[in-house]
Amino acid sequence: MTSQDNMSEEHLPEAVGPHGGAVAVHDDPFADPGLPPHEPRRTDIDERAAARAERQVARWFILSMIATVGFIASYVAIKPSNGDGTTGVIYIFTLGHISALNFALGTTLGISLFGIGAGAVHWARTLMSDEEHIAERHPIESTPEVRAQVFADFRQGAAESGFGRRKLIRNTMIGAMAMLPLSAIVLFRDLGPLPEKKLDTTDWSAGKQLINMNTNEPLQPSDITVGSLTFAMPPGLNPDDPNADPTFQEVIATSALLLVRMEPSDIKDAKSASWGYDGILAFSKICTHVGCPISLYEQQTHHVLCPCHQSTFDLSDGGRVIFGPAGHPLPQLQITVNADGNLAAVRDFTQPVGPGFWERS
Amino acid sequence: MSTHIADGAADAHEQLGHSEAGVHQAHAGEKAADWVDGRLGIYGLAKANLRKIFPDHWSFMLGEICLYSFIIIILTGVYLTLFFQPSMAEVVYHGSYTPLDGISMSEAYKSALDISFEVRGGLLIRQIHHWAAIVFVAAMLVHMMRVFFTGAFRKPREINWLFGFLLLFLGMFDGFMGYSLPDDLLSGTGIRFMEGAILSVPIVGSYIAMFLYGGPFPGDDIIPRFYTIHVLLIPGIMLGLLVAHLILVFYHKHTQFAGPGRTEKNVVGMPLMPVYMAKAGGFFFLVFGVIAFVSAIASVNPIWAYGPYRPDQVSTDAQPDWYMGFSEGLIRIMPGWEIRAWGHTLELGVFIPLVVFGGVMMVIAAYPFLEGWVTGDKREHHILDRPRNAPIRTAFGVAWIAEYIILLVAGGNDLFATHFHMSIDTITWACRILFFVGPVIAFTVTKRWCIGLQRKDRDKLLHGRESGTIKRLPHGEFVEVHVQLPQEERYRLTAHEQYAPVELPAEVDENGVKRKVKALDKLRAKLSQGYYGEAAQIPKPTAEEHAEITSGHGHH
Numbered sequence: 001m002t003s004q005d006n007m008s009e010e011h012l013p014e015a016v017g018p019h020g021g022a023v024a025v026h027d028d029p030f031a032d033p034g035l036p037p038h039e040p041r042r043t044d045i046d047e048r049a050a051a052r053a054e055r056q057v058a059r060w061f062i063l064s065m066i067a068t069v070g071f072i073a074s075y076v077a078i079k080p081s082n083g084d085g086t087t088g089v090i091y092i093f094t095l096g097h098i099s100a101l102n103f104a105l106g107t108t109l110g111i112s113l114f115g116i117g118a119g120a121v122h123w124a125r126t127l128m129s130d131e132e133h134i135a136e137r138h139p140i141e142s143t144p145e146v147r148a149q150v151f152a153d154f155r156q157g158a159a160e161s162g163f164g165r166r167k168l169i170r171n172t173m174i175g176a177m178a179m180l181p182l183s184a185i186v187l188f189r190d191l192g193p194l195p196e197k198k199l200d201t202t203d204w205s206a207g208k209q210l211i212n213m214n215t216n217e218p219l220q221p222s223d224i225t226v227g228s229l230t231f232a233m234p235p236g237l238n239p240d241d242p243n244a245d246p247t248f249q250e251v252i253a254t255s256a257l258l259l260v261r262m263e264p265s266d267i268k269d270a271k272s273a274s275w276g277y278d279g280i281l282a283f284s285k286i287c288t289h290v291g292c293p294i295s296l297y298e299q300q301t302h303h304v305l306c307p308c309h310q311s312t313f314d315l316s317d318g319g320r321v322i323f324g325p326a327g328h329p330l331p332q333l334q335i336t337v338n339a340d341g342n343l344a345a346v347r348d349f350t351q352p353v354g355p356g357f358w359e360r361s
Numbered sequence: 362m363s364t365h366i367a368d369g370a371a372d373a374h375e376q377l378g379h380s381e382a383g384v385h386q387a388h389a390g391e392k393a394a395d396w397v398d399g400r401l402g403i404y405g406l407a408k409a410n411l412r413k414i415f416p417d418h419w420s421f422m423l424g425e426i427c428l429y430s431f432i433i434i435i436l437t438g439v440y441l442t443l444f445f446q447p448s449m450a451e452v453v454y455h456g457s458y459t460p461l462d463g464i465s466m467s468e469a470y471k472s473a474l475d476i477s478f479e480v481r482g483g484l485l486i487r488q489i490h491h492w493a494a495i496v497f498v499a500a501m502l503v504h505m506m507r508v509f510f511t512g513a514f515r516k517p518r519e520i521n522w523l524f525g526f527l528l529l530f531l532g533m534f535d536g537f538m539g540y541s542l543p544d545d546l547l548s549g550t551g552i553r554f555m556e557g558a559i560l561s562v563p564i565v566g567s568y569i570a571m572f573l574y575g576g577p578f579p580g581d582d583i584i585p586r587f588y589t590i591h592v593l594l595i596p597g598i599m600l601g602l603l604v605a606h607l608i609l610v611f612y613h614k615h616t617q618f619a620g621p622g623r624t625e626k627n628v629v630g631m632p633l634m635p636v637y638m639a640k641a642g643g644f645f646f647l648v649f650g651v652i653a654f655v656s657a658i659a660s661v662n663p664i665w666a667y668g669p670y671r672p673d674q675v676s677t678d679a680q681p682d683w684y685m686g687f688s689e690g691l692i693r694i695m696p697g698w699e700i701r702a703w704g705h706t707l708e709l710g711v712f713i714p715l716v717v718f719g720g721v722m723m724v725i726a727a728y729p730f731l732e733g734w735v736t737g738d739k740r741e742h743h744i745l746d747r748p749r750n751a752p753i754r755t756a757f758g759v760a761w762i763a764e765y766i767i768l769l770v771a772g773g774n775d776l777f778a779t780h781f782h783m784s785i786d787t788i789t790w791a792c793r794i795l796f797f798v799g800p801v802i803a804f805t806v807t808k809r810w811c812i813g814l815q816r817k818d819r820d821k822l823l824h825g826r827e828s829g830t831i832k833r834l835p836h837g838e839f840v841e842v843h844v845q846l847p848q849e850e851r852y853r854l855t856a857h858e859q860y861a862p863v864e865l866p867a868e869v870d871e872n873g874v875k876r877k878v879k880a881l882d883k884l885r886a887k888l889s890q891g892y893y894g895e896a897a898q899i900p901k902p903t904a905e906e907h908a909e910i911t912s913g914h915g916h917h
Contacts, residue, residue: 082457109657137743192582308679324697356706
């Protein structure tokens, strides 16, 4: 407070007084000359110009009416488009092939709205008075008398309530009011389960076969050629039949895999190579940044790029982050080949997949 | 009443309300108004407001665009709720959009497809809703810039500034939730990103994520929950804020630019009825009409092209709506940074952008209070500043916009890479550097620019404008004749106020005792020096200076 009290006043510019325009202009070259006299428009003095403006306004309103009729006619007459381009699609120059119904409804609605707006604005600009008026402002803050009265009323009310004097009432009331919201907070507990270990595990476990995402068949090492990128999922899921497994979305959100194969000599990380099978490596498809699925593979460098935020991982070096905002490497799933010759998991991921979180060790 | 009249006509007339007294002259409209006034007392309100004066300037309609696009969003949004099913239950699609026939998808996505393909005009309403949302946030941002750069946020309007800020903030989030609802591949990716961002919050992150999503991602709850928040909770709060915002605009009376006859104590313009009722009312239809037309010819968020959401699939070029772009940029330019210790992970690579995002927004909210503190000015301000006359404020605003644009570019770094054939690593690194350097450059350039414009004003005021007339003097010299600006222009260019910088009290007081100056006071003096010191403003010409120069018959 003191800083403002002792610093402010003399550094403020002069308060601007009310100017009525009667200021002695000769003394002060920068004085307010006051509101200039009103200049009439053509429509103010020429009745024919005014009548012309009236007809222009009416034309806008009539255009709007016609467009509304057009809207209803389009709604009734035009078939909706179906997506394969066989019905309801028209070619509009510069726009290409678009839905005829949407185009007709949108343009007619647009014109019927715009017509009302243009008519009203044109009316206001040409025919309504454009003479400027002056209204006085009044200070927002109350007069000292009102202020004093309010404070006195408040003090009287506070004194009569005994709020300040009866400490027991005051303290218990504050306590009750402070505790009450706890009930509301408690009510939100059943919004969802506790995290527990839910973020730590996936659907993978020892012996689960790797299922090709495209064919729904188990993958064999020979299915995966050097330089290719294959997506895999745990068995028992059917993306085409959601009733088969209602938890499909949750399972795939953690357990989606990307499989690559490289020459074993290209693999820089020895542990990573030993977790694969004959150069086939299985990594989590879920980006360790914020959980987007990673899908862009550069086979020459063995880099994968997340299309969402461009985190880039080197799959030949244990999924290490080489660029972008991700904080830790892509988790690798240890795989082997089972008795049927199919690729299978040795165990679940040894660390949580996806983005980092507080409990992640 | 008849007994009263029997008692004495004059006395009875006194006691009659206008509803009875005016009965002979009143036509139906007046009678209806009397009926309402008898119950609500509207005439007091109408007296103050029917002919309320509003000043005119093109930039004052930016706020109107916000208001009207909000109304359009509400109207079209209500229509969409009639058809949209906010459910994540899986169904198989057999609708008229043949490319997705037989694909399994959530009910939310299916109903959004049905709105686009089965409901006649449904696509149009959906696109108007989405375009209006895009326009709404853009208009709020530009409206806020207008208020910022003209100093309209100063006393008594700081609280209304905060209301506006909250509307912008809530509008952005409601937009995000809105485009998340169709549960298409693109929006699902946005929801997944949100989960990752929440998980990065220390200690409580995984709990919030579990509670919000009702279990492991994606669960069955997030779309219905977003729906309630999107259509009820946030719009309800926004409606309240909007009404409060408008009431304050009426109560404070509108600001105006300096000009002849316009002072801090008055407001000059045209009356609400009829001029602004027609202009503003008509403008609603213009805005609606233009948005409807845009929705007729320009597709927005073609969800059928993305397909249903699957957590293991994604499209390239994934982009949020433009107003979320700057937060996307923050996320993209942040280098990976994770601290692991004592069995815990601190995911700073995600958490820091989250905090900076809040900071970038909060700076807007806090600015009026910072400037009010530096100036120490407790007076009301109704005359708007020209941006050049507040160089530091203007420079600060432009620096903020520069930062915003840099982050928008960073948020689309993949698009810049593919469209301009540049390395995405280079773009990201450039944005990382510009994040720090860009605002500084923008600040410096803007400040210099403003001061240059102030010099130009001063020059024009003292020497007049160039007339284009060349005069040959008796001794052969050619000079261009300068003409004094008209009085109105001279007043307009000098109507602004110039603060003197705050000075600290002398280090020792009159008794030679060393004075203790609080660090905060020192900071304030320093900031004030930066705002209003010699290097930050060109003094307005005085009447004496003007007299001295003009007395020399027009040439120097």
